[in-house]
Amino acid sequence: MLSKVITGSVLTLLSCSLLSAAPYNAQAKKDRAAMIKYMEAKFKNPKTAAKFFPYTPKNELEHNFIWGFPFQEFGLGDAGYVKSVRAQFDNFMMLPPFYNAVDNGEALYHKKFANGNSFATCFPNPAITNLYPKFDDKTNRVVTLSEAVNNCLIKNSESPWKMTGMKMAYLESYLASKTTAAGKKFDIKIQSAAAAKAYRRGKIEFYSQRGYLDLSCATCHVLGAGKRTKADYHSPLLGMIAGFPVYRLKWGHVGTLEKRLVGCNKNQGEVPHKPNSKWMGDLEYFMAYMSNGIKVNAPSVRK
Numbered sequence: 013m014l015s016k017v018i019t020g021s022v023l024t025l026l027s028c029s030l031l032s033a034a035p036y037n038a039q040a041k042k043d044r045a046a047m048i049k050y051m052e053a054k055f056k057n058p059k060t061a062a063k064f065f066p067y068t069p070k071n072e073l074e075h076n077f078i079w080g081f082p083f084q085e086f087g088l089g090d091a092g093y094v095k096s097v098r099a100q101f102d103n104f105m106m107l108p109p110f111y112n113a114v115d116n117g118e119a120l121y122h123k124k125f126a127n128g129n130s131f132a133t134c135f136p137n138p139a140i141t142n143l144y145p146k147f148d149d150k151t152n153r154v155v156t157l158s159e160a161v162n163n164c165l166i167k168n169s170e171s172p173w174k175m176t177g178m179k180m181a182y183l184e185s186y187l188a189s190k191t192t193a194a195g196k197k198f199d200i201k202i203q204s205a206a207a208a209k210a211y212r213r214g215k216i217e218f219y220s221q222r223g224y225l226d227l228s229c230a231t232c233h234v235l236g237a238g239k240r241t242k243a244d245y246h247s248p249l250l251g252m253i254a255g256f257p258v259y260r261l262k263w264g265h266v267g268t269l270e271k272r273l274v275g276c277n278k279n280q281g282e283v284p285h286k287p288n289s290k291w292m293g294d295l296e297y298f299m300a301y302m303s304n305g306i307k308v309n310a311p312s313v314r315k
């Protein structure tokens with residue numbers, strides 16, 4: 013009897029320690045696998061399309077959708093699955109409008125700070141954009157790529173840059189082009205309980221309905237991926253940040269992810285969040301984790 017009790021409690025203890033040893037990214041891993049399954053099924057073939065797109069005209073599904081495209085092409089945003097957008101995209105990529113942004117970024121990367129250091133001192137390997145955002149356990153917050161750039165400036169007694177500004181977009185264009193050339197895939201890590209909490213906050217932000225229209229990001233970019241607002245098709249959450257910074261025809265120049273997200277807040281009928289806020293960091297952390305396994309393909313071009 014006694015031995016049974018002891019065995020029981022030892023087992024309980026064991027299973028508790030096993031539970032607490034569950035990797036911090038366990039939930040995120042599950043979420044990502046489910047997202048891939050959903051998106052791949054959604055864009056697999058026109059035969060099952062009616063289940064996902066009951067209101068899209070048949071003609072549009074038959075003639076303007078690319079079905080069963082390779083997983084990596086989720087990194088192309090709406091050009092991944094819309095034939096007309098892909099044709100436009102391919103045209104632009106023949107003579108990319110962002111090439112001078114990459115050159116400007118390269119010059120900024122090598123330019124000496126007043127103390128003689130440069131960004132090359134902070135980031136000796138420029139091919140790093142697939143690793144951001146990162147969670148920093150010391151400061152207990154997410155560090156986005158733009159924040160990492162600013163931390164480098166501050167460490168070298170320089171003034172930080174505007175995260176939605178041109179210098180930031182240029183430097184990040186250079187870093188992203190190097191990451192793309194190296195063929196690197198998003199590899200966002202969740203390695204502590206605090207990091208798992210930040211991911212969870214970002215996920216809640218993505219799925220919460222907000223603004224006077226009462227929409228969530230997921231309304232348009234998960235359930236609504238493959239549907240459109242007027243003529244604009246919604247890109248799927250999977251791989252959604254792989255093309256940043258992007259050259260937007262609407263802007264006529266490259267812009268950072270923060271610049272785009274501030275615009276999304278406004279579109280959603282909300283007062284935009286600050287680019288360097290915890291809110292923005294958590295949201296980007298969630299979105300980037302969902303892009304894990306997808307190659308950085310940036311800078312890119314969007315409408």
Ligand code: HEC
Nearest residue numbers: 089090227228229232241244245246247272276277280314
């Ligand atoms: C009413 C629908 C709608 C809602 C809600 C919405 N978006 Fe979008 N979003 C769009 C459309 C349309 C575009 C332009 C087409 C595209 O690239 O998806 C876009 C573009 C984007 C892009 C650029 C994608 C790219 O490939 O360039 C990002 C990033 C983005 N949205 C994030 C968000 C986030 C985060 C939220 C919530 C805070 C959000 N969106 C809410 C409709 C929406």
